Amino acid sequence: MATRVTTGAPAVIRATDAHDAELIQRVRQRDDRAFRALFDRHAPTAHALALRIVRQRQLAEDIVQETFLALWRSPEAYDERRGSVRSWLLGTLHHRAVDVVRREEAQRRRHDRALAGLDLSAPDHAEEVVLELARDSERRAVRAALETLPPEQRAVLEWMYFDGLTQREIAERERLPLGTVKSRTLLGMRRLRAALAEDEG
């Protein structure tokens, strides 16, 4: 099946963009209520992503705090021409988290110690779990879009994004030609973007 190439941001991202843009304008004017609104909106996903990557609760919290502290102190660093507030925040956090993982050789630790003692589905305090009901449909849509990818493409995207592996490391670990990993990355990203856009339609 040919991948439909689309342009523009997926619908699931667009849904919150307008309000985020308004909020970040207010944050630039030091409006703490706007910052709280952005935090409430994006911190749970950011925290989940940090936990998924670093697998250490305190470290994940530090990364979330640093990411949002940077936003609070330098909201002008966000450039709307480069994408949505959410993709910027999550991208920033992702860079921090992956960097931490690589610096601390956490890949080895995670495989050895995995999630021992850390059950992400049952955090310490029930109140820490925020089920964003309004976002459930969005989450389901993204998961459905991801399911449309061939397993080998999906795996490559997840190994990179969630496990902090580079394409070369994946090629070595999976004993695949590097070119194969690269093509799976590109095709997987194109197909995911197309599936997300299709959901919009």
Place this chain on the structure above:
Amino acid sequence: MRPEHETIEELLAARALGGLETDEERELDRLLAEHGDCEACRRLAREAAETAAALALTLEPVAPPAGIIERILAAEPPTTAAEPADELTRRRAARSAQPPRRSSRPWWSVGAVAAALVALVVSLSVAMPGTQEIRSVNLAQRVVRFEGDAGVLAMAYAPGRPGAIFWGHGLPDLPAGQVLEIWMIDDDRPTSGGCAVPVDGRLALAVDASIGTTDQMAVTVEDASCPDAPTSEPVLVAPL
């Protein structure tokens, strides 16, 4: 799109997922620089960023502890550190805003030392002879203590903000014509953070370089020219 846009798209997709090696990052930067003001490149970058971010949405959200938002909002606004004395600082490092890059061959082994990274819960008051008073370190700042046999040196900085303050004691008395040079190591690349001469073994120094993406800090003994690259092994180091 120009033919090389496919290459750029491929690299941007991998970068958005965190899957590039250092040399590939540089290749992408080079290609983007060659393209200059390129709307197609910006669109490809936006699409890659948005699509990668969508992966995070597949995770069940986990609310962070309530204290985080309060700590952020309680953080003091940026303060202007007093300019260090001219004789203390020779260079200021201009730090890149590029995402962190992986280190494959450190300048020296990070694992050889251990660092104490402490988030301060209380304010500190430190005054050093012959320098400005360092008034306080707030909740959002961190203090890193250097490790090594050349005295005690600590650095306070706020992640994500430019500027760092160093203070130390018990530092070596240097022969005439030698200085201590502070290095920020990012992706194996040392960048000078400034040079200083301890007075009676003591030192206080403020620099305006950003520590944001630095892998580790180090101090070497250098000649008074304050060279651009280290010429000796570090006497103090602090992985971040």
